[in-house]
Amino acid sequence: MRITDEVAGALADRLPVVALESTLLAHGLPPGRNREVATEVENAVRAAGAVPATIAVLDGQIRVGLTGTELDRLCAAGSGLAKLSARDLGPAIALHHDGATTIAGTSVIAHAAGIPVFGTGGLGGVHLPPPGDALSWDVSADLDVLSSTPITVVCSGVKSVLDISATIEVLETRSVPVLGYRTGFFPAFYRRESRFALSWRVETPEEVAAVVRAHREHGPGSGVLLTNPIPAADEMSQDLHDRLLAEGMARVAEDGVRGGDVTPVLLDHFHTASAGVSLDANVALVLSNVTLAAEVAVALHTS
Template sequence: MSAHLVIADEVATALGEGRGVVALESTLLAHGLPPGRSFEVGVRLEKVIRAAGAVPATIAVLDGVPRVGLGIGELERVCSPGLAKLSLRDLGAAIAMRRDGATTVASTATLAHKAGIRVFATGGLGGVHLSVPSGTVTWDVSADLDVLANTPVTVVCSGVKSILDIAATVEVLETRSVPVLGYRTDHFPAFYLRESAHRVPWRVDNAVDAAEVISAHGEVSGSGVLMVNPVPAEYELDRALHDRLLDEGMALLRERDIRGKDVTPALLEHFHSGSAGSSLAANTELVADNARVAAEVAVQLSSR
């Protein structure tokens, strides 16, 4: 515990005893899911991690204090509308101004590392945004990528959303020397879809092998590891529906001149409404499965 970081007793005890702990971001709950559904999902994710033998640590900033591990009342507070979205660049301001905020992948990974947590589960990693209009150069690159390149935390996710530029994102990960492990897959997932056109450089098929690779990487590099786990097959979005919604969404962005940080929320809302809830079910189930896999890996890492 410090002036700028409070670790919940359960999490601190687990870390002190060398048990597996899994970090969870709060932006997924505050901004990625509809009100009412988010709290249900937040509780479920923590249960999934406990069932796999690890301890959950949902991370957020409340009253200007970064908190690693939330009580039930704090989790409800995070799921309330109106919380600021805090990337790494925003943490100092939120702390100084005593604000509430939900942490993104970048800020969650940073705070997890400061707390001593080695594994983090989420839905999708941020990446390089598609150019709008098409053919122009975009400088919109998520801070998640640089933080992962400089923070020794393993992020378990379902790749990046297909509304991002997957090819450019994969290239940035390679340039930043971030290893990508496919969990029971040879292809980089596209969030709603189990496979994109891009292959992963390395594959692991169980938590033991994943922990071996992560441990070995930690001996030679200070970067994080990205482990990609495809959405469960039964919840994968129909590819034809997905492609139609993506084309419609990109046209919508051009028509309304939507740019920057407003692009992803607009496209996600289009997917949720246009798929009659199928994309929301996929989102929920993939993050729950990522939490399970992350917990299994965390347990294996704790024995090393």
């Protein structure tokens, strides 16, 4: 593991640090825009008083914090990079590959480096059943990693192309507390609220920090999920969202798409058919989440 001097210095001095994933940059955003967002995200973390630590694997080495040149390289490679979940870290390191880390992969590395807070876009979850099937066995590794890794993940819930109800049930079964930031309902990524109520609501970064500290002391060793709705001004309209989802599901059924390919196909349809609305919404919620993550990191540091 190689940690940049900036991040290593902050950790040594016990200053607030926020982990950032690299899959968002490589696989979630188009070329050019991804590099712009990489800078915007890191600047947002710094503006809120914390040090950003973007995480990836380059030349078979875990990198915690990326230089400008490394961010250029990551963003230029884009979707050509391997997508590294927690299970993929060993092979990528041993075989000297490059890769962008998912929420699961980033969480494992961040915890190992001593970074307690992670800001991202949308958590992985339980996938909707393929057309013609009664249920899905496709469950994101993000959920299991969060259940066994004591890290606080700030996100905008899960995308509405996933099974939100089943995802919430898995989080409950895995003893992961789910907090709503100034909301009583689980967010649905492009939409501020789903129809699923949450048990716990928090109003300030200081309240989040208090929950995190108590959970560390008395909880089962799992992480904490802080759900932060997309800013109201950037929320996708209900009509557009429902139309895109219906069109995307029809495309999945028509093309016989199954398994892990379903969500990428649906998201690609959202991006192409919304004339950029979904992409702008994605960027807005990520910036909101990493800012909140930095505020929580600061609250943990000062309390």
